[in-house]
Amino acid sequence: MVPSSYYLVLSAVLFGLGVVAFMFKRNIITIFMSIELMLNAVNLAFVTFSRHLGNLNGQVFVFFVIVVAAAEAAVGLAIIILIAKHRQSLNVERVDLLKL
Amino acid sequence: MSAQVIVFFILAAVAVLGAVSLIVQRHPIRSALSLIVVMVALAGLYLLQGSELVAAVQIIVYAGAIMVLFVFVIMLLNAGEEERTNVSRMARYVGLPLGFFLMLQLAWWVGRGTKGMATAASSSPAMTRNLSKLLFTDFLLPFELTSILILVAILGAVVLAKREN
Numbered sequence: 666m667v668p669s670s671y672y673l674v675l676s677a678v679l680f681g682l683g684v685v686a687f688m689f690k691r692n693i694i695t696i697f698m699s700i701e702l703m704l705n706a707v708n709l710a711f712v713t714f715s716r717h718l719g720n721l722n723g724q725v726f727v728f729f730v731i732v733v734a735a736a737e738a739a740v741g742l743a744i745i746i747l748i749a750k751h752r753q754s755l756n757v758e759r760v761d762l763l764k765l
Numbered sequence: 766m767s768a769q770v771i772v773f774f775i776l777a778a779v780a781v782l783g784a785v786s787l788i789v790q791r792h793p794i795r796s797a798l799s800l801i802v803v804m805v806a807l808a809g810l811y812l813l814q815g816s817e818l819v820a821a822v823q824i825i826v827y828a829g830a831i832m833v834l835f836v837f838v839i840m841l842l843n844a845g846e847e848e849r850t851n852v853s854r855m856a857r858y859v860g861l862p863l864g865f866f867l868m869l870q871l872a873w874w875v876g877r878g879t880k881g882m883a884t885a886a887s888s889s890p891a892m893t894r895n896l897s898k899l900l901f902t903d904f905l906l907p908f909e910l911t912s913i914l915i916l917v918a919i920l921g922a923v924v925l926a927k928r929e930n
Binding site for chain 2: 666667669670671672673674675676677678679680681682683684685686688689690691692694695697698699701702705708709712713715716721722724725727728729731732733734735736737738739740742743744745746747749755756
């Protein structure tokens, strides 16, 4: 059996890479994908703890996370299409009206 | 090292390389394909942990449905390569090392904190049945609420997409 801590370290690394991608990518679609990467890392931690503690609740929560991610992707991509139509660009630096 | 540990390391390497590739690639469609690689590797890790249902849902819903939506939107918008901007020099030389430092810190402390965790017992064969039972008894209300959430998301997407008329 693989120790649970290996899975948790992998989950932390993937989450960190998701944060790095979120900070450094300029394309709004790629930024959205890095959020999905972070959600995946959290799902891995959920499944690992579920197995480790012998409690299935964690795996049920993975399903809820996946459902929320699907809903988020549907609405978020609709917003991205609108932004792309208005600004003619997918670069986040062109979408800074709320910036001081 | 047992065979399971070797399989774990192969899948973990594939997942981490896919995530790094998501950052390095400049074209969004290549980033999307890297993310699909990460998701398939994670599905393999779920299988390794004995949760078959989660692995199947990961492939079908995440890699199958959500990522197809992403790829579809990338093709629809005809998204090209990322533009380089002139502020990104500071980001490259200060921000990127700090970002990776954050990642290493996170991994280091999680690794330290969970070092003593014993290996859990292997999964029961009737896991999928127990999981379904749990989903439709204890978690029935959240389950129904997610269907409302999906409905709201569908309506929101339709309203957003139709606004220009």
